[in-house]
Amino acid sequence: MCSYCGCADLEVVGRFMAEHEHIVNHLTALRGALHDPALRRAAADDLAAHLLPHVEAEEAGLFTVMARDELFTDHVARLCGEHHELDDLLARVKDGEVDLYARFEDALREHVNREDNGLFPAAAIHLGGPEWDEVERLTPGPSTAAGRAAAGRP
Template sequence: MCSYCGCESITVVGRFMAEHVEIINASGDLRRACERRDDAAVERAAHRLGHLLDPHTSAEESGIFAVLSEDPEFTDHVATLCAEHDDLGRQLVAIRRGEHRRFPVFERALRDHIDREENGLFPAAAIAFAGPEWDRVESLTPAAHGHPHEHPHAV
């Protein structure tokens, strides 16, 4: 998790970073289930991870990614991150369907993706955006469902 630039103090970025922690923790449950080759536990863990990952990626794409991609400097990078979201979703489905051996590749891709967001995209947005852009991001980003990480607006 990025901690050097202070971007986590921006409400929506702080939310996404907190969700990343939940996603990584849930992926640990899936890893352990895959290692045990416990199909029922894999199903439960993959279901839980999907319920964290799907709304998270959708919210990122609807808000911060949409606004940042309007800047030609970031368009390709955002497109790459969106493609990674799709790939992570496909990999999770395959694991859930019994391809447990794919988990290490999924986990590496997930961690690398989060690193690119937290140590690249989020700090870049913190520099590129002023108040009006963050207001747009906030208005476009779906509310967190069941996440106690909401903070007062802090730009």
């Protein structure tokens, strides 16, 4: 999580960063369940239940607004592509391709790093009040306990 620029103080960015931490913490359960098919599927479903709504919220709000600026269009497209890759890798691990777990974990951690330490600080600097209002309006509400806590909701 970025701790140097203050971008986490922006409500939606703080929420996304908290969700990132929550999602990454779910890796432990999946890693521990890799060799038990029932536990692996349950752990993958649990992780996906946090990851997929998070991805949808990022893409609906912040990514939509940021992608309008040609300075960020390609970067946002790359991040969206990574979302699809993460979904695919997680599904394959869930279905028994456990040798892909390390690739999934590395890809997830790198992706989170690119958002937390790249796009989010850039958004904090680049976007103004009207754009943040639009991001807030377009972003679906928190769907995880971590997201609700970041947004100050029970």
